[in-house]
Amino acid sequence: MPARFSEAKTDTIPIRLIAPADVPDAFADLTEAQRSWINHMGFAAKPGQVLSLADASGRPALALIGLGKPEARKRTRFAVGATIAQLPAGTYRIDALPEDVSGNEVGLGYLLSCYRFDRYRNQPQVKAGLVAPPGTNAANLEQIVEAESLTRDLINTPAEDMGPDALEAAMRDLAGRFGADVTATEGEALIGANLPLIHTVGRAATRAPRLLDMTWGNSGPTLTLVGKGVCFDTGGLNLKPGASMGLMKKDMGGAATVLGLAQMIMSAALPLRLRVLIPAVENNVAGNAFRPGDILTARNGLTVEINNTDAEGRLVLADALALASETPPDLMISMATLTGAARVAVGPDLAPFYTDDDPLAAALAMAASNVADPVWRMPFHTPYESMIEPGIADLDNAPKGGFAGSITAALFLRRFVKDTPRYAHFDIYGWQPNAAPGRPKGGVGQGARSVFEALPEVLNL
Ligand code: BES
Ligand code: MN
Ligand code: ZN
Secondary structure, rough: OOOEEEEOOOOEEEEEEEEHOOOHHHHOOOOOOHHHHHHHHHHOOOOOOOEEEEEOOOOOOEEEEEEOOHHHHHOOOOOHOOOOOOOOOEEEEOOOOOOOOHHHHHHHHHHHHHHOOOOOOOOOOOHHHHHHHOOHHHHHOOOOOOHHHHHHHHHOOOOHHHOHHHHHHHHHHHHHHOOOOOEEEHHHHHHHOOOHHHHHHOOOOOOOOOEEEEEEOOOOOOEEEEEEEEEOOOOOOOOOOOOHHHHHHHHHHHHHHHHHHHHHHHHHOOOOOEEEEEEEEHHHOOOOOOOOOEEEEEEOOOOOOOOOOOOOHHHHHHHHHHHHOOEEEEEEEEEEOOOOOHHHOOOOOOOOOOEOHHHHHHHHHHHHHHOOOOOOOOOOHHHHHHOOOOOOOOOOOOOOOOOHHHHHHHHHHHHOOOOOEEEEEOOOOOOOOOOOOOOOOEOOOOHHHHHHHHHHHHHHO
C-alpha cells in the first residue's frame, strides 16, 4: 500500500505543534477542563511528547505534539512526522506550522513512517491519517516516498529473491510503469559487448551477471545514473568473515537508490532524458572465480591488478562508467555501497559524495537541507592518484594499507569517466542500523532526494 496523505475533510482532528517556550500560552483558547488535564499530564512540549485531548462529549478534539527546544530538534530529523504516525486512529490536520518547522520535513517524516516491509510477514499499519501539511505539495511528497519505498523494498529483499535476474525484473517493472526502454546484456554476451569486468566479477555465481540499461524521455538535458548492483558480496576468493558478510544483501543499495531516484524523476515527469545503468552481479566463490593477482582489462583498455577480490564494486562500475561516457551526458551520477571506509568516515546517516564541480556540490548541499537527506562533500584528492597505481598494471583495485579507502575508490571510478562535464559519485551505506524516525531498521535510500531536489537548478529544467 503506497503511503498517502488524507483528504482535507471537515471532521479531521487538529494537531498543534508546540515549542517549550510557548507553554502555557499555546493553551489559552482551550477549555478549563482541557487546560487542567494538560497540567495534570505534565505536557511540557518535550521532543516527541504527545497528548490527545477530548471535547466535553469525549470526542477527540485536539492532539498536542511537543517540538522540544531548538537544540534538541537538531539531533534528529522526521521526529514530528514519526510522532504523528503513532497517534491513535483518526484523520489529523495541521492548521499552522511554527515558523521554524518545515512542512516538507513533517510530511516526509509522516509518509516515510508509513513504510512497512511486508513481503514475508504482515506488519501492523499506521492508524493515523494526515492531511498534507500547509504549504506542501502532497503529490510531490507522495511520489518521493513511493520511490524511497521501492529502494527500501529492493534492499530489504534477501539475495535469494533479489539476484541479478530479480534486479533486472525490478528495472523492467519500473520501466513498464513509465514507458521506459530496457536492454540487458547477460552472461557470455558481456564479453562480446566488451564489458569484461562485469563478466569477470559475476562469472562464479550461478545467476548470470548482466548490465542493465534503461532509457526514458525524449527531450531536454541528459542525465545518466549508474548504480552498483552487487546482489550479494561474499568478497569472492578474498572471502569476507561471517560478521562482515551478514549484511551483504544490501550491496545492491546503489542500484536500488538510482532506481528510486529514476522513479522520482519519471513520476514527476521531469523534462530530461534519463539513462540508468546497473551492473548486476553476485560476487561469489567457485572454481572459475577471478583471483587475487589477476590482471584484467576494462572496457576502456585500462588494465587493473586485482589485489583484493572484495573490491569488486569499482570493477563492475568501471565498465558501466566507461560505457556511460561513450554517450556523455550533461550530468552523470554514480551511487554505490562501495567502501567500509566511507562508513567509518561519516557513519550511516550521511551520504558522502565526490565531485569536481563546485556549483553542483553547492546545489546538492542546499537541496539536502530542503528535503532532510543529509549529504557531505568529500575530496577527489588528486595527489592520491599514485596510491591506485600498482606499477605492473594501470590501476590497483585495492591499495595496500587502506589509507583514504573511500577517496581512492572514488579516484578509481573517476578514471573511467570521460568527456562528461559534471560527475558526482556517492559512496552510500544504504542501511539504517537502528530504527530512527521515518526509518525502520533495514534498507534506506540516501542522496536520492537531494539529487532529485537539486536537478531543476543543476540542469536548468
Ligand atoms: N560492499 C563492500 C563495501 C561495504 C562494506 C559497504 C561494508 C558497506 C559496509 C565492498 O565491496 C568492499 O568489500 N570493499 C572493501 C574494499 C577493500 C577490499 C579495498 C572494503 O571496504 O573493505
Ligand atoms: Mn566487496
Ligand atoms: Zn561490495
